[in-house]
Amino acid sequence: MGKQQILLLGATGETGGSILNALLADIEAFNVVAxxxxxxxxKAQVQELIERGVEIRVADIEGPLDDVVKVLAGINVVISAIDGLGQLAQLSLATAAKQAGIKRFVPCAFTIVAPPGGVMYIRDTKEEVYRHIQRLYLPYTIIDVGFWHQLSFPNLPSGRVDYAVVMTETTEIHADGRMPTMLTDLRDIGPFVARIIKDPRTLNKFVVTYSDVLSENEIFGLMEEMSGEVIHRKYVSGNEIIDSRARHQATLKMEPDNRPVRFVSMKEDYIYSKYVRGDNTPEYAAYLGYLDARELYPDFRPRSFKDFIAELLEGKAVKPYPTLDIAALYQEA
Ligand SMILES: NC(=O)c1ccc[n+]([C@@H]2O[C@H](COP(=O)([O-])OP(=O)(O)OC[C@H]3O[C@@H](n4cnc5c(N)ncnc54)[C@H](OP(=O)(O)O)[C@@H]3O)[C@@H](O)[C@H]2O)c1
Incomplete structure (x- = not known):
């Protein structure tokens, strides 16, 4: 098989950056266009792509369809890693991909495993794109990844891991902390994706990746054991999560464009799905029909959460979204 021509949307982002690194590392198999x-x-990040030898194609995916079809000339595989709130912009990209004869469309999933229909707003907007793809009869692969290692650790009293913390309220334990949840290191999304898009078994399928399945109690225990510190836990009950989520959803019904409330509500959806319902597990993924990337690629050993914590404690973790002020996003909610 010759090289696959890949068009990647989101190469300057976190998920897309991980995918880009893996595709560029396999020059025998892939040629990447951003x-x-x-x-x-x-943007400086786009100049960096050019310096790394990545071909750049410019298009407004919500602009005239013919222009988007033209941008897809010669491409076999389209991968989208668009940001959380941009999902519906992929609808016309999928239409253009069908017209351009794309052999595999990988829409932006890359989130936790959860069912469609009212559990997670972000999942439901992604599902709208998946249904559009299926109506088009466009070949696809949907890849979910659990929750990133980089977003899954608590703060320590000493402050020594603060440098890598993105989220606020990281010492909360939700609904007793016993629900297991799948985790993937952000850096391993790319290597998984590179394997998945070469693999005919994953065409028109959902696939899930993970390195570990850990509960919050296990994560906090590991952090304490490896750091020698005691974490002050703030317990949030299942009912508190459900009530707060309902309050914010009611506000959004009246003010759908209220961004701070949308961000809080999206975070609460994750908490509700992972820790109250317990959706993000290999068993539930299998029930929903996902293929398990660990079974498909037993040769690939993803970074364990424990290894990530060791790096974090050595001061070597890299904070995602280095310029994002997450507290400001939540400010008015
Ligand atoms: N599993 C987890 O723990 C987890 C955590 C976070 C996110 N996610 C998921 O990962 C997905 C990707 O999120 P992310 O946080 O990695 O993204 P991100 O870092 O915010 O990057 C988004 C990328 O999309 C590009 N983009 C946005 N709109 C575009 C458009 N209209 N045309 C072309 N490019 C566009 C941005 O380019 P510019 O340079 O132009 O801005 C950027 O490269 C999300 O959908 C979310 O569901 C999962």
Missing amino acids: LVRPSSIQ
């Missing part, structure tokens, strides 16, 4: 929106062409 799709960049017109408003971002001058």
Whole structure:
């Protein structure tokens, strides 16, 4: 088989960056083109892509369809790693991909395993894209990854891991902390994706990746054992999670464009799905029909959560979204 021509949307982002690194590392198999929106062409990150030898194609995916079809000339596989709130912009990209004869469309999933229909707003917007793809009869692969290692550790009293913390309230234990949840290191999303898109078994399938399945109690225990510190836990009950989620959802019904409340509500959806319902497990993924990437690629050993914690404690972890002020996003909620 010749090289696959890949068009990657989101190469300057966190998930897309992980995918880009893995595709560039396999030059025998892939040639990567980055799709960049017109408003971002001058960004330093786009210049870095050019310096790494990545071909840039510029298009507004919500602009005229013919222009998007043209941008897909010569491409076999489209991968989208668009940000959480941008999901529906992929609808016209999928339509264009069908017209361009794309052999595999990988829409932006890359989230936790959860059912469609009212559990997670973000999942439901992604599902809208998946249903559009299926109506088009466009070949696809949906890849979910559990929760990132980089977002799954608590703060320590000494402050020694603060440098890598993205989220606020990291010492909360939800609904007794016993629900197991799948975790993947952000850096391993790319290597998994590179294997999955070469594999005919994953065409028109859902696939899930993970390195570990751990509960919050196990994660906190591991952090304490490896750091020698005692974490002050803040317990949040299942009912408190359900009530707060319902309050924010009611606000969004009246104010759907309220961004701070949307961010809080999306975070609460994750908490509700992972820790109250317990959706993000290999067993539930199998029930929903996902293939298990660990079974498909037994040769690939993803970074364990324990190894990630060791790096974190050595001061060597890299904080995702280095310029994002997450507290400001939640400010008015
Ligand atoms: N599993 C987890 O723990 C977890 C955690 C976080 C996110 N996620 C999932 O991962 C997905 C990707 O999120 P992320 O946080 O990795 O993304 P991100 O870092 O915010 O990056 C988004 C990328 O999409 C690009 N983009 C946005 N709109 C575009 C458009 N209209 N045309 C072209 N490019 C566009 C951005 O380019 P610019 O340079 O132009 O801005 C950027 O490269 C999300 O959908 C979310 O569901 C999962």
